[in-house]
Amino acid sequence: MTRLTLLKAATIVSSTLILSTTVFASENLSPRQVSIIEISADTASGNLEALKKDLVKGLESGLTVNEIKEILTQLYAYTGFPRSLNGINTFMDVMNVRQKEGIKDEIGKKASPLPKNLNKDQFGAQMRARIGGRKTIPAPSGYQVFAPTIDTYLKEHLFCDIFIRDNLDHQSRELATVGALAAMKGTEGQLRFHLNGALNMGMTPAQMKSFANVISQHMGAESGSRTSQVLEQVLSQRGDK
Template identity: 50%
Template sequence: MKKNLFLILCSCFTLFNLLNAKELDLKLLDKKDQSIIKISALTTVGDTNKLYQVLNEGLDNGLSVNEVKEVLVQTYAYAGFPRSLGGIGTFMKVMEDRKAKGIEDKEGKESSPLPENFNKDEYGAKVRAKLAGQDKIPEPSGYQLFSPIIDTYLKEHLFADIFVRDILTPKQRELSTISVLAALGNVKGPIAFHFKASMNSGWTKDELKEFTLVIKDCLGEKKAQEANSVLETLK
């Protein structure tokens, strides 16, 4: 009897939260953008209960199945395999439940085949330079000289193997990336770089200010303020 009462109370509390949830009134970021932010951030912190909800919302907001998968794969480069795989496992459950309800979701396009003789080192170096707002690939310096292997991984895997996949645009990938970094916290250097990379990919500063509002909505005031404090220092 006590167990049944507890379950009823939990269900009522969940229903109350859903009925009283306020939709963000944003002028610049569309619902798909907001879903990418939430999916990336909640995957990073491992909140699978909220993630389950926003994954459903993402599909309802027009993201394809393959786009959602790609966002979850993108998160691993910054949050690690455990969080990414946790998000993928949650998405598998979402898809199973939606199929049971008779919901047919758009699968979306697959990634295009790689061009012949694809030079990962060259491609990745060009992508990184473009994100940094540089017309030419700069000479190696700093960490690139101190630990050449991490530079190789960044160029050949992150900025080549991952970025060459055209299921998401570079602009969408940067939105996912800053969401992961905001969720991680205490990464001022990387999030400053990727805020600039986001602007170099097409996002405006006003749009990124709305990004911090979405972070506040799903992760709370502290994470949003930390990200916004870095954003405000950038031109």
């Protein structure tokens, strides 16, 4: 066997291993869900070159233009305006290139107007309780009592103004949230809440384990290990395997 033949064989084996690992990581997730995770993670980390590829992959996996806009907009509440705006500007660049190439992407639906006379505090409190797996709204405690203004912002803006928008389902919103939180250090408490929230919104334990694998492959072993540890705690507390 010649050296060139050996090199070709090694390349084929390597490519097969990479492909099989990628399939394993996302076997319980749809391509659309994997794209939500990757878009959110790279937006949170500020890796805009990787984000460009994520955005193209997302469009090709079935995400609409408005769904991606919604993901990038929502992420400001978790990553800050700079990361969110950088992501939106990157998406604008991607769309400009695709339009010049004659590629027509599905725009998708716009969010419905907010209901009249909406009690934002009540809706937000109920939404947060639902994500947390509670049937009733618990009495304020902790930071809610210590800094009630931030609690008002969370209820009325994040869990009402954002989560009430119906052009992205709640399960996808939670998947975007954990994708971003898993890419950042020091957010284990919030990641724990929202991993639990993703499960409460209908994700399965198997899907969340695949989520941790996607984070490990896409963001590196450190992020993957941190995510897996928090997920194990969540699943153990829930009695899930």
